[in-house]
Amino acid sequence: MIFKQILVAGLLASGAIAPAMAQSNTDITVVLSEELDLVDPCMATRSNIGRVILQNISETLTELDVRGDKGLMPRLAESWEDKGDGTWQFKLRPGVTFSDGTTFDANDVKHSFDRVFSDQMTCESARYFADTELSFTVVDDTTLDVKAEPAQPILPLLMSLVTIVPSETPMEFVRDPIGTGPYAMSEWTAGQQIVLDRRDDYWGDAPAVTKATYLFRSEPAVRAGMVAAGEADIAPQITAEVADNKATDFSYLNSETVYLRIDGQDAPTSDLRVRQALNAAIEREAFIGTVLPEGTELAVAMVPPTTLGWNPDLSPPAFDPELAKTLLAEAQADGIDTSLPIEIVARTENFPNVTEVAEALVQMLNEVGFNATLRMVEVAEHEQYYSKPYPESEGTRLVLAQHDNSRGDPAFSMFFKYNSEGTQSGVNDPKVDDLIARASAATGDERAALWSELFAYVHDEIVADVLLFHMVGLSRVSERLDFTPTIATNQQLQLSEIGFK
Amino acid sequence: MTKLISQRAIASLLSLLGLLVLVFFLSRLTGDPAALFLPIDASEEMKAQFRALNGLDLPLLEQFGRYVWDFLHLDFGQSLRKARPAIEVVLEAYAWTLPLALITMTLVVIASIVLGALAAFNVGGFFDRLVSIVSLVAASAPDFWIAIVAIVIFAINLSWLPTSGVGTPWHWILPIAVLFIRPFGLIVQVVRGSMLGALSAPYVKTARAKGVRNLPIIFVHTLRNAMLPVITVIGDQAAAMLNGAVIVETIFGFPGIGKLMIDSILQRDFNVVLAAIMVTAIAIFLMNILIDIAYGLLDPRIRH
Numbered sequence: 002m003i004f005k006q007i008l009v010a011g012l013l014a015s016g017a018i019a020p021a022m023a024q025s026n027t028d029i030t031v032v033l034s035e036e037l038d039l040v041d042p043c044m045a046t047r048s049n050i051g052r053v054i055l056q057n058i059s060e061t062l063t064e065l066d067v068r069g070d071k072g073l074m075p076r077l078a079e080s081w082e083d084k085g086d087g088t089w090q091f092k093l094r095p096g097v098t099f100s101d102g103t104t105f106d107a108n109d110v111k112h113s114f115d116r117v118f119s120d121q122m123t124c125e126s127a128r129y130f131a132d133t134e135l136s137f138t139v140v141d142d143t144t145l146d147v148k149a150e151p152a153q154p155i156l157p158l159l160m161s162l163v164t165i166v167p168s169e170t171p172m173e174f175v176r177d178p179i180g181t182g183p184y185a186m187s188e189w190t191a192g193q194q195i196v197l198d199r200r201d202d203y204w205g206d207a208p209a210v211t212k213a214t215y216l217f218r219s220e221p222a223v224r225a226g227m228v229a230a231g232e233a234d235i236a237p238q239i240t241a242e243v244a245d246n247k248a249t250d251f252s253y254l255n256s257e258t259v260y261l262r263i264d265g266q267d268a269p270t271s272d273l274r275v276r277q278a279l280n281a282a283i284e285r286e287a288f289i290g291t292v293l294p295e296g297t298e299l300a301v302a303m304v305p306p307t308t309l310g311w312n313p314d315l316s317p318p319a320f321d322p323e324l325a326k327t328l329l330a331e332a333q334a335d336g337i338d339t340s341l342p343i344e345i346v347a348r349t350e351n352f353p354n355v356t357e358v359a360e361a362l363v364q365m366l367n368e369v370g371f372n373a374t375l376r377m378v379e380v381a382e383h384e385q386y387y388s389k390p391y392p393e394s395e396g397t398r399l400v401l402a403q404h405d406n407s408r409g410d411p412a413f414s415m416f417f418k419y420n421s422e423g424t425q426s427g428v429n430d431p432k433v434d435d436l437i438a439r440a441s442a443a444t445g446d447e448r449a450a451l452w453s454e455l456f457a458y459v460h461d462e463i464v465a466d467v468l469l470f471h472m473v474g475l476s477r478v479s480e481r482l483d484f485t486p487t488i489a490t491n492q493q494l495q496l497s498e499i500g501f502k
Numbered sequence: 503m504t505k506l507i508s509q510r511a512i513a514s515l516l517s518l519l520g521l522l523v524l525v526f527f528l529s530r531l532t533g534d535p536a537a538l539f540l541p542i543d544a545s546e547e548m549k550a551q552f553r554a555l556n557g558l559d560l561p562l563l564e565q566f567g568r569y570v571w572d573f574l575h576l577d578f579g580q581s582l583r584k585a586r587p588a589i590e591v592v593l594e595a596y597a598w599t600l601p602l603a604l605i606t607m608t609l610v611v612i613a614s615i616v617l618g619a620l621a622a623f624n625v626g627g628f629f630d631r632l633v634s635i636v637s638l639v640a641a642s643a644p645d646f647w648i649a650i651v652a653i654v655i656f657a658i659n660l661s662w663l664p665t666s667g668v669g670t671p672w673h674w675i676l677p678i679a680v681l682f683i684r685p686f687g688l689i690v691q692v693v694r695g696s697m698l699g700a701l702s703a704p705y706v707k708t709a710r711a712k713g714v715r716n717l718p719i720i721f722v723h724t725l726r727n728a729m730l731p732v733i734t735v736i737g738d739q740a741a742a743m744l745n746g747a748v749i750v751e752t753i754f755g756f757p758g759i760g761k762l763m764i765d766s767i768l769q770r771d772f773n774v775v776l777a778a779i780m781v782t783a784i785a786i787f788l789m790n791i792l793i794d795i796a797y798g799l800l801d802p803r804i805r806h
Binding site: 038041120121122128173176193227230232382384388 | 532533537538539540541542543544545547548551552555581583584585586591594595598650653654657658661664665666667668752753754755757761762768770
């Protein structure tokens with residue numbers, strides 16, 4: 002009898018919960034993997050912050066089209082022009098207001114950059130301007146001259162990475178971000194949720210989503226389950242194991258590239274044949290559909306195929322263990338000690354099944370005669386091996402790493418990964434340095450051609466690293482939404498791109 | 503009793519100071535927070551600026567001196583990641599952990615004492631065997647797996663409860679249920695074992711001979727004598743819970759101290775780590791005093 006009463010109470014309770022979970026049919030809930038530590042717009046290039054803030058609360062002057070092939074599109078800037086001598090003139094959109102009611106003008110842009118470069122706070126977007134000095138001249142309310150020294154050919158593209166805040170914003174991290182975007186933050190309960198409400202006074206078209214609630218759950222199965230249970234509408238970054246519903250689960254290239262960074266200064270990897278042997282020893286296809294999700298692509302460059310200058314003529318090294326053995330034997334005959342230890346350093350939780358991938362890589366290398374071992378480390382320790390100065394080792398280390406570039410231009414990758422002074426570079430080659438310098442300074446077709454040449458040189462001539470995979474992301478999207486995740490979903494999740502069926 | 507408690511308080515204060523020194527220097531050994539706060543391609547200048555803004559560029563002893571000075575003024579410093587006072591972040595999380603631990607432990611204590619005592623009284627009987635099997639399974643249950651299965655069954659398939667989060671009382675049911683299982687399994691076994699010993703004492707035979715009924719024998723006469731080892735285990739389990747329940751918090755999106763502590767350690771948010779450890783240590787210290795008082799109440803020999 003008592004059991005029956007409890008059961009009845011339980012059933013009634015389940016009915017009572019349902020209304021509490023219900024929401025307006027144009028409100029959505031997004032469940033993210035990571036909570037936001039900060040909500041300051043100048044940190045929006047950090048992916049977990051960007052997914053909430055970028056182009057939702059705070060906008061940028063320009064925007065890269067990741068859905069079509071429009072390239073760089075206007076956002077808060079209507080147009081821009083290269084005035085020569087490193088100066089770009091931006092014509093700003095008139096009639097735009099911030100969510101606090103103040104009007105957007107050129108001084109706000111200048112102030113936003115002052116914050117990025119301020120010595121009173123550490124804004125992430127400053128990293129894109131590390132070697133560039135920017136000076137701003139406010140011509141009038143809607144015209145701004147930006148002079149870069151040295152000249153920066155991709156300055157309009159870099160403008161897509163800096164969010165604009167009102168000129169009254171203090172030089173410290175704010176907890177109530179004010180922006181020109183279609184949404185304003187109405188609630189932030191640390192550890193629990195962030196709520197964005199649609200603005201009625203947005204300058205552009207009104208998006209379909211009226212309200213977005215962001216929740217944070219680190220377990221992918223729970224995120225996926227929340228969409229299945231109707232508690233959430235979008236769950237980015239679920240794993241292949243839980244993505245079992247074709248109707249709701251999307252797979253897409255997520256702009257991450259996985260590779261083994263080789264230190265070309267160390268023995269035995271200083272020898273080209275040894276680097277070629279490393280590449281020939283790995284059966285890349287064997288990973289896909291087994292430990293990596295279907296749809297994963299073999300990489301021939303550090304950047305995904307949607308990037309400027311991507312070279313379609315390159316093909317991944319064929320799996321050829323006999324060739325690897327021959328190359329190693331030749332190197333050995335020339336006095337290279339190929340028996341020196343090679344330690345693969347991989348980061349736990351870097352991507353799903355990273356341990357299995359790393360173990361398989363070690364196995365494949367050892368099968369052709371390398372003396373490889375694996376060391377799995379936490380993120381902090383991984384950083385010590387990944388960035389210069391590299392710790393000493395007997396033999397060498399191969400760092401299994403994942404690099405993200407959804408910005409559309411190789412400039413965000415190639416210097417760091419291949420220049421002799423690049424922080425994570427294992428290369429010291431004057432031709433590479435020269436190509437990077439020339440490509441970074443060039444524009445248009447010439448720029449694309451130079452990047453393309455660099456990709457080929459790095460991949461085929463000097464075999465700088467072991468490029469492995471362009472990774473796919475998996476997201477679960479409720480069937481009531483009209484939304485397809487893209488390569489940019491790692492970095493941003495524009496609510497205005499979401500419709501309802 | 504007062505003397506005992508004040509002795510305990512002084513000892514705990516010394517441990518607290520030792521902990522402060524240990525955690526301060528050990529956490530600094532883990533590396534540079536700038537490398538984790540900033541993206542991997544951040545320039546050296548940006549990293550240097552971050553260190554300078556947060557006083558991480560000072561000599562270690564000077565950093566420690568400043569920390570102790572601020573600590574004596576009850577200032578735990580700013581969270582490096584969240585740019586807000588570390589103690590605020592910690593207390594916010596603790597406000598979730600404390601009720602979760604209190605409710606769960608209360609339920610655990612009541613259920614395990616009642617069931618353990620009844621099982622011991624019917625030793626070898628069906629109820630005893632049932633309790634033994636259930637408690638053994640519960641004590642060795644992997645909470646990660648149970649949490650996920652519970653979500654799949656009760657939230658996704660049956661839609662009775664929300665999957666995760668903390669919005670309503672309904673949100674608390676699954677985390678409490680999952681957190682309940684392991685300490686329940688453990689304590690019920692200790693209660694049963696301890697009660698078996700107590701029930702074979704001569705005074706129980708005397709009570710029976712005098713015609714005292716079963717329930718008063720279990721819950722009035724025997725239980726009090728069997729409670730000392732039980733309280734020790736309860737204290738141990740409660741301390742673990744006050745440290746936060748990382749797995750349950752992670753899976754259910756419960757914003758408690760366990761996940762905060764792990765995240766802060768991984769991200770080298772030193773001030774939050776220190777504040778969290780200090781607050782937890784104080785909570786455990788207070789709980790130990792409560793346990794000492796409980797010992798004293800149960801056993802006059804300890805009181806005197």
